[in-house]
Amino acid sequence: MKVRVDPELCQGHTLCAMTAPELFGLRDEDGHAYAHSAEVPPELEDKAREAARSCPEQAIVLS
Numbered sequence: 001m002k003v004r005v006d007p008e009l010c011q012g013h014t015l016c017a018m019t020a021p022e023l024f025g026l027r028d029e030d031g032h033a034y035a036h037s038a039e040v041p042p043e044l045e046d047k048a049r050e051a052a053r054s055c056p057e058q059a060i061v062l063s
């Protein structure tokens with residue numbers, strides 16, 4: 001599974017980094033989220049899906 005954050009959609013709500021800090025961080029500059037790695041380890045796939053569901057902007061793209 002791959003993950004990325006769409007910077008156009010992300011509004012910096014922080015929910016993803018609270019739900020899955022192993023997968024997401026927030027940039028100091030603009031407060032927007034980024035994925036630590038484009039590749040989601042198998043054991044974190046459920047968390048990635050949960051974070052994507054919880055993002056109010058649907059900015060987390062899984063593929």
Ligand code: SF4
Nearest residue numbers: 010011013014016055
């Ligand atoms: S929950 Fe969504 S909008 Fe909020 S910081 Fe994460 S990716 Fe951005």
